[in-house]
Amino acid sequence: MIEYSDVHKAFDVPVLSGINLTVDTRETLSIVGPSGTGKSVLLKTTNGLLVPDRGDVRIDGVSVYHSARDALTEIRRKVGYVFQYAALFDSMTVFENICTGLRDGEARRARTPEILRKVCESLEDVNLEPALVLHKLPSELSGGMRKRVGLARAIVGRPEILLYDEPVTGLDPVNTAAISRLILEIRERSHVTSIVVTHDIQQALEISDRVALLTHGKLRFVGTPASFRDSSDPVVRAFADRRVAAEAALQLVERGQPEEETEEEP
Amino acid sequence: MRKLLLKTVFGLLARIGRTAEGGFRNAGEMTLLVWRVAVATITGRVALRDVLIQLMSVGVGSIPLVTVTAVLSGVVTSQQGGYQFTSSIPLYVLGSVVTSSVVLELGPVMTSFVLIGRVGARITAEIGTMKVSEQIDALHSLGLDPVPVLAAPRIIAGTIAMPLLVGLADFIGVFAGLVAARFAVGLGPDSFLFGARMFWHSWDLLYSIAKGLVFGFVIPLISVHMGFKTLGGAEGVGRATTSAVVFMIITVLVLDATFPPLFLN
Numbered sequence: 001m002i003e004y005s006d007v008h009k010a011f012d013v014p015v016l017s018g019i020n021l022t023v024d025t026r027e028t029l030s031i032v033g034p035s036g037t038g039k040s041v042l043l044k045t046t047n048g049l050l051v052p053d054r055g056d057v058r059i060d061g062v063s064v065y066h067s068a069r070d071a072l073t074e075i076r077r078k079v080g081y082v083f084q085y086a087a088l089f090d091s092m093t094v095f096e097n098i099c100t101g102l103r104d105g106e107a108r109r110a111r112t113p114e115i116l117r118k119v120c121e122s123l124e125d126v127n128l129e130p131a132l133v134l135h136k137l138p139s140e141l142s143g144g145m146r147k148r149v150g151l152a153r154a155i156v157g158r159p160e161i162l163l164y165d166e167p168v169t170g171l172d173p174v175n176t177a178a179i180s181r182l183i184l185e186i187r188e189r190s191h192v193t194s195i196v197v198t199h200d201i202q203q204a205l206e207i208s209d210r211v212a213l214l215t216h217g218k219l220r221f222v223g224t225p226a227s228f229r230d231s232s233d234p235v236v237r238a239f240a241d242r243r244v245a246a247e248a249a250l251q252l253v254e255r256g257q258p259e260e261e262t263e264e265e266p
Numbered sequence: 267m268r269k270l271l272l273k274t275v276f277g278l279l280a281r282i283g284r285t286a287e288g289g290f291r292n293a294g295e296m297t298l299l300v301w302r303v304a305v306a307t308i309t310g311r312v313a314l315r316d317v318l319i320q321l322m323s324v325g326v327g328s329i330p331l332v333t334v335t336a337v338l339s340g341v342v343t344s345q346q347g348g349y350q351f352t353s354s355i356p357l358y359v360l361g362s363v364v365t366s367s368v369v370l371e372l373g374p375v376m377t378s379f380v381l382i383g384r385v386g387a388r389i390t391a392e393i394g395t396m397k398v399s400e401q402i403d404a405l406h407s408l409g410l411d412p413v414p415v416l417a418a419p420r421i422i423a424g425t426i427a428m429p430l431l432v433g434l435a436d437f438i439g440v441f442a443g444l445v446a447a448r449f450a451v452g453l454g455p456d457s458f459l460f461g462a463r464m465f466w467h468s469w470d471l472l473y474s475i476a477k478g479l480v481f482g483f484v485i486p487l488i489s490v491h492m493g494f495k496t497l498g499g500a501e502g503v504g505r506a507t508t509s510a511v512v513f514m515i516i517t518v519l520v521l522d523a524t525f526p527p528l529f530l531n
Contacts, residue, residue, distance in 0.1 A: 044403070047406075047407055048406070049403050049406055049407060073409045074409075076406065076407055076408070076409040077408075077409045079407070080407075081403075081404070081407035083400050083403070083404060084400070085399065085400065087399060087400040087401050087403065087404040088401075088404075089396075089401055089404070090395075090396075090399075090401070100405075100408050100410065101408055153408075157408075
């Protein structure tokens with residue numbers, strides 16, 4: 001379980017103003033909201049990448065900010081983080097990148113075939129052919145493939161919690177759907193608790209148990225996708241209507257446009 | 267008029283205050299970085315493989331450029347010395363002038379400039395790019411500490427490689443000066459070495475290597491620190507790299523100026 005208690009954060013101007021939120025074990029929660037409203041900042045406070053000015057975040061009852069360094073390392077090992085632009089290590093191959101996601105010392109202790117098996121399994125989990133990408137550098141991969149390698153790195157250590165920071169940003173609709181499907185598959189297979197920060201409201205409604213709308217540093221709405229769709233709150237409605245508009249645009253494209261490239265160039 | 271004067275004075279004072287605050291903050295952060303590198307090294311959290319990779323890059327990779335710089339330093343010192351000593355001063359003194367200039371000053375300082383340009387700037391740009399592209403955050407999120415992974419290998423490698431490079435630069439510089447003296451002013455190798463030995467102190471070589479040790483520690487320390495502090499995108503990386511190079515050159519020159527009163531008296 002993840003608990004945010006009165007989380008405040010400011011960078012010159014307030015970004016988060018007293019966030020109180022609980023994410024249950026094995027739940028998938030999507031955080032949506034306008035750009036620059038603090039969605040990624042909130043996500044980064046979850047595993048201590050950003051320290052809140054006030055408040056606390058607890059994971060399974062353990063405070064992220066009032067624990068010893070070793071406890072924080074242990075918390076981070078429990079949490080897989082999928083970065084917006086994958087954040088793969090440029091100088092390492094896909095294999096080496098994914099190895100960094102293995103638990104401390106595991107890569108050193110385990111025999112190479114075991115590591116290779118784990119890495120290949122995680123690549124297969126994200127629908128990538130290991131033989132094709134294992135020895136490539138991140139610069140040799142397309143945008144969609146990089147995101148999936150980033151996801152493979154996050155899941156190879158079998159985390160209990162997965163945090164997704166804008167997992168479909170910059171991807172075309174086909175890859176967006178593929179990533180959404182992956183998030184669902186990983187949840188079903190690994191029973192992980194997931195928080196997905198996204199600006200894609202359609203994706204949020206498809207994959208989530210609950211949706212949270214963050215505006216002006218505060219949670220405006222937290223509820224199920226159904227209650228989000230039916231909400232009478234004008235701000236929530238604006239987001240829901242944008243989804244309708246996006247769906248209409250996509251249908252138009254699917255009807256009239258020829259198929260284009262499916263992967264965004266890195 | 268008085269208002270304008272007060273505004274200018276207070277503006278100037280505020281600027282000095284901000285600069286001093288920045289200086290103290292940098293000093294504090296670098297001291298903390300040194301402490302964390304020391305702890306990571308002592309507790310065996312720095313991979314030998316990473317240090318060897320950096321040694322190849324910092325040390326072996328710098329040899330060609332250090333060689334060129336040392337040859338030119340020796341040749342120029344010899345030529346200019348020869349030009350000045352053509353009247354009353356015995357020509358063999360040129361051996362001492364070239365040796366002392368290269369060993370005490372040009373060897374360590376020119377090698378440090380090579381290291382700043384070739385290695386320091388690269389380290390800042392590399393770590394800065396990792397910072398702005400969230401790769402440092404990725405390390406944190408994977409439970410890995412960037413200090414033993416990124417900072418310590420570079421600082422250890424710089425501290426080991428630089429004294430060796432300075433020793434090499436000293437030897438090559440003096441040898442190049444000896445050859446140049448023959449062609450520039452007709453001073454033979456025996457006379458050159460006679461002059462060099464006449465005023466030679468063995469301490470001078472140690473002094474030169476000690477300079478290399480200090481510069482070799484400080485250059486990667488500043489470059490790593492500036493890399494970790496990088497903010498913004500590509501522009502931020504460029505700004506951090508420029509600041510790091512200026513910071514490193516000034517630090518090396520200030521440290522260089524503190525060496526003679528401390529160790530040559």
